[in-house]
Amino acid sequence: MLARSMASTLAHRGPDQEGVFCDDRVSLAHRRLSIIDLSENGRQPMTNEDGSVIIVFNGEIYNFAELRDELQNKGHRFASRSDTEVIVHGYEEWGVDAINRLRGMFAFALWDTKKKRLLLARDRIGIKPLYYYHGADRFIFASEIKAILEDRGVERRVNFQALYDYLGFEFVPAPQTMFEGISKLPAGHYLILEDGQVSVKQYWDLSFQGHDVPRDFGEAVEKMREHLDFAVKSHLVSDVPLGVFLSGGLDSSCIVALMRRHINGPLKTFTIGYEDKTFSELDYADLVARHCGTEHHVLMLDTMRPEYVEQTLYHLDEPMTDLSTVPLYLLCRQAKEHVTVCLSGEGADESFAGYDRFKASRLNRWFSLMPPVVRREIIGRMAALLPDQPQKKGAVNILKRFVEGANLNPDGQHLRWQYFLNDRLEDGLFSEGFKAAVRREPFRQVKEYSDRCDAGRDALNREIYLDMRFMMTDSVLMKVDRMSMASSLEIRVPLLDHVLVEYMAALPGDWKLKRMTTKYIFRAALAGLLPDKVVYRGKQGYSLPVKHLLRGDLKRYMVGLLKDSRLLREQMDTAYIDRLIDEHTAMKHNHNHILWALINVAIWHNRFFD
Template sequence: MCGISGFNWNDEGLIRAMTDTLEHRGPDQQGHFCSDEMSLGFRRLSIIDLSDNGRQPMFNEDKTIALVFNGEIYNFQELRKELKDKGHVFGSKSDSEVIIHGYEEWGTEVMHRLRGMFAFGLYDMPRKRLLLVRDRIGIKPLYYTYKNGRLLFASEIKAILEDKQVERRINYQAMYDYLGFEFVPAPQTMFADIHKLPAGHMLVFENGNIHQEQYWDLKFHPGENKLSFDEAVEKMRELLDQAVQSHLVSDVPLGVFLSGGLDSSCLVALMRKHLNSSFKTFTIGYEDKSFSELDYAQIVADYCQTDHQVLVLDTLKPDYVEKTLWHLDEPMTDLSTVPLYLLCKQAREHVTVCLSGEGADESFAGYDRFKASRMSTWFNLMPRPLRKQVIGRLTSMLPDQHQKKGAINMLKRFVEGANLDPAGQHLRWQYFFNSVLESNLLQNGFRQKVEMDPFRQLREYAARCDAGKDKVNQEIYLDMRFMMTDSVLMKVDRMSMASSLEIRVPLLDHVLVEFMASLPGDWKLKGMTTKYIFRAALEGLLPDKIVNRGKQGYSLPVKHLLRGDLKPYMIELLNDSAVIRENMDPCYVNRLIEEHCSMQQNHNHVLWALINIAIWHNRFF
C-alpha cells in the first residue's frame, strides 16, 4: 500500500513536502517527478516485487506516461500475460505496471479490466492529460482540490494542506451531515473546497479543465438471475474461494483479523484451505463481555489451527483518540476506530498484510438496521400520534442500560429510528441526530449556513438504484454506495496506514459483489435472519455455533468511558473548544454531559461526535 500526491505545476519543494507527509503510508521508498506541467509524488510500502524495479512514479518505455498508484491489482498476472502477448515490454514484476501498458492498449477502458483496490494518478504527457481514478467500491481514498486553475490531489487531505495557498476553512454543511451520520458523505470533506473523488469515478484534467465521469455503479438487474437458491449457494462458495485465494498474493508475511464474527471467520477458514503453513490471526476484546467476542474468535482460531494473538483493551487514552483524528484528517466517529488503530499496531509487529471482513454486512444484509426496517412495516401500521407522541415519549424516558445492546437499549434505538423521516430508509437507524438536538444544540448562525435536510443525498442515491421493488436490495445499494465508502472503508484505510499495514478486503471483490447484487433480497434477509445465503454457503466450513450467531462487532464501550476515565477530558475539551462555542449552545452541551453521566440518557453518539470535532479543529486549525 502506498501514498500518492501531485499537482499541475512544477514545484519540487512542495511535492517533497506532500510526499513526506504521507511517509506512514509507505516507509520503504519515495519517488518524485517534476515537469513544467505536472509534479507527482509517491511513498511505497513494498508488497509485490520488492526490488527497485517497483519504484514509482513508474513510466512506460519512452517515458511519455507516468503513474503513481496506491492499491493492489489481484488479476495483474493475467493482464500482464495478455499485454505481453500484444507486444508490451515490462520492466518490473509489479502489479502497478499493468495499468500503464493497459492504458496504452485500451485507454481509459483499462479501469474495467482491473480487479482489485486502487487509486491512481496517470499523466499522459503528449496529451497533457491527467487521470485520477478510484476503484469501483472506494476501498482506496483519493482527495483533490481545484481552484483558480490549480489542481492538487493526494491519498490524504493533510498532504494537500502542505500547499499554503489552500485555505483551511470549515465546511459547515459537512459538519451538519457528520453530526447525524457520524461521517462526511462524499464528495464533501470537512474542509471547504477539498473534495473526495467518489468511488467508481474518474476525474480528467485536460486543457486546463476538469470533469468527472462515473465508470461503474452497483447494478441489480431485477429478474435476470435464473439460478435456483441451491445453485446460487454453490456459485457463492466458488466466488468466495476465488476472492480469498486471489488476495493471498504477496511477497511479504500476511495474517487476518479475526473478530469471531461470521465474516472474518469465513476468511480464516478459506485461508486455511490455501495456506500450507500456520498463519497469524489477530483479535481485540474488552473485559465487558457485552462488547467482546473473544470466546468466538478463540473457537475459530482453534478450529482452523491458527497462531492467535489477542489484545485486550481496558481503557482509552486521549492520546489514542487524538492520534486517530490526525490520521483520519476529518471527524469520523465509528466506535471501532481506536480499537482498530491499536489492533493494526499490534499486527504490524508480525505481518505487513492483513485480510479483513469488511463489506459483508453491507453486501449480504448483515446489520441490525435491515431487520429494523422490516420491523418498521408493522410499527408504521399504528397511528402516527401514537407512534411519536406516546410510544416515542415513553421509550425516551427509559434510562440507559449498562450493556451494549439489551432489550431496552434496542427498543429505544428502534423507536428513535422508526420515528425519523422515512426518506432515510433503513439508514434512519444509523442516523444519530434529531429535531430536538437540532433546535437545542445548534446556534442560529450555524443553522443559517446549512441545508438542514439530512436525507437529501439519500433521496438522490435511491433514485439511481435499479433494484425495482426489492426493498432489501434498495437498502443494500444505499449502504454500499452512500455509507460504507466514507465510514467503514475510510476507517480501515487510515487506521491500517497509520501503522504501515496493508488491509485487504476479499468480501468486496467486485465480481463477488456484482453476483450478490443479482440475487433477490429475500435470499439475503430471510424473515429476521440476516446474511441468509451467506450462512448457507458456509455450512460445513465453520462450526454451526459460528455460522448461526448474530452480529456483534468490536466497537469501543465509549458510553462507559465518557462516564468514567474520559469524563474530565470530555468536559474540559468541549468547554474550551472554540469551534464548539461558536456553533453549539454551551449550556445545552453541558446538559447533555450531565444527562449522560447520570445515566438518565445515552448521549454517547452526539458527545463523541462533538469531542471529535473539537480535537479535529484543535489539530488542523
C-alpha cells in the first residue's frame, strides 16, 4: 500500500507509533513521535465519536487545554489527552475557522467523510512543513518530499526556475520546490480538495497595524517581558524530557533564563563549538549555563565528514545552504541521547531585527547618495580586489560584502545582502540553455511580498516583513524541522509564538533597530535577566567554517563532486566552475557561497535522480 510505504519513509519523524486509514476515496498514514499522552489513545489517524472526521497531525498546539475545556462545555466528548483531538472537535464546532483558534506549530490533513472534503493546513509562521502533488488522477501530500516520491507515478524533473532562485537566495522560495510539479503549502495558508478541485487560501498574514500597542517605550518593554515569559512557559508542556539549545547568543540565552524561572530541577543545555574562536561562542554559552545553573553539554566540531553533508541533503529533500545545517544536525543527534524535545531561539533575528543586513540597509542610505559610477566602478572594483581574510567577519570581509550587496538591484531591498548571485556570476556560470529556461529576475518575489505589507512608511518594519514571510520559513525553519526530525527530536521555537510576533510587529521599527543597535527593545527587556556581557554583545552565530574546509579537508571532495555532476555538466559552464575553485583555494576571492551551493545541488541530484 502506497500510504504505508510513504509513512515508512518518514519513520524518523515518528518512531513510536504508526497508523493507516483507508476508504474508497482517501488513504491517510501517520508516524508518531509521542510527546503528549503517550498511551495508545493518542494514536493517529484520529477520529471524532462517529468516525466522520479523520485527522493526521504534525506539531504541537500549546493552547489545547483551554480549547479542550471550551469544547467539552459545548458537549464534545474526548477520548484522549492529546492535542490532536482538539483539532478534530474544533473542526466539528467551527469548521475551517478552527484553524484561527490554534496557537502553536502545525501541519495537518483532515478528511470530512460527509462533505467528501480534504483540508490541509499549515501554521501561521510555517514552523511545520507540508508538501503536495496534484496530477491528473491523484493528489498526494506529505511532511517531506521524499514520501511523495514513493509514488512511482510522480515524475522526477528538476525545476530550473527553483534552481536559479536557490543559487541566489540559497533556499527555494515557496510555493516552489526543486522538483517540478511538487509544491509547498505556504505558511498561513490552507488547502481544500473537493470534487477534484484544489483551492489554496491564506488565513493569516503578519500585520504591522496592531491595536492596544503601548506608545511609551518603558511600558512596551514591560509588556514584551510578559509576552516572552508566557511564550516560553507555554512551550514547556510535555510528557517527555525536554532541554534547550544554548549557542551563547542573545536569543537562546533568553530562552534558557526564562525556562529556569519555570523549571526548578535539572535543565539540560546543548551547544556546539569550534577551535577557531571567530566561529565559536563557547565562552558565552558557558557563561549563561553557569548563570542559570544548567547541565551543559558541548559538542566540538573541527572536522567535516562528507557523509554528514550527504545525510543532511537527504533529509532536506532539496538544496538549502545555511552553513549551520550540518552542525545543527549533529547537535540534534547529541541532544536526542538525553531528551525528546528541545527549545531553540529561531525567529528572533527576523522579528526583532537582529541580522547585519538590517544595519547594511540603514548604512546604504548614505552610500546610495554617491553617484552610481563611483559606487560601482571605483569603490566596487577596489573592494573586489581586496583579498579574503581568514576570520568569519572582520573589517575587510564586512566591507567587501557590504559593497557587493549595495551594488545589486535595489529591488532586493535589504535582502540584497543575503543574495549571492550577480550578473557576472550568472553570465559566466549558466549555459545558454539554462538562461533561456528561467526568468532572470531574482527579486520579483521580493517585490510581490513587499507589496502585501501594511507597514506603511516604516522601512525597518517592511524589511522585517520580508524576512518573516519570504525568507525565514523556507530557510531557517525548514532547516530546523528537518535536522531535528532526522533524529526524532522535536524543536520548539517560543520566540515565534504568533501572539508575540504580532505584538512585536506593531511596535515602531526604531525601537527594534536604534541607530546601529540591533534588537534594541529585546535587549532592554532582558536587562537584569542575563549578564550584561550577553545582553549587549553582537551577533555571531554557529555556522560551519565552510570557506576553510573547501580549501582544506573538503577540497578534493568538492572538486570530484562538481566535476562529475551530470546536472552541472548539462546546465553550467564547468570551466567557469573550475576558475571559481582555483580563485577560492588560492584565497584570491571567497567563493564559498556559490561553491557550497553547487556542492549541495550536485549531492541532491545524485541522491534523488542519479
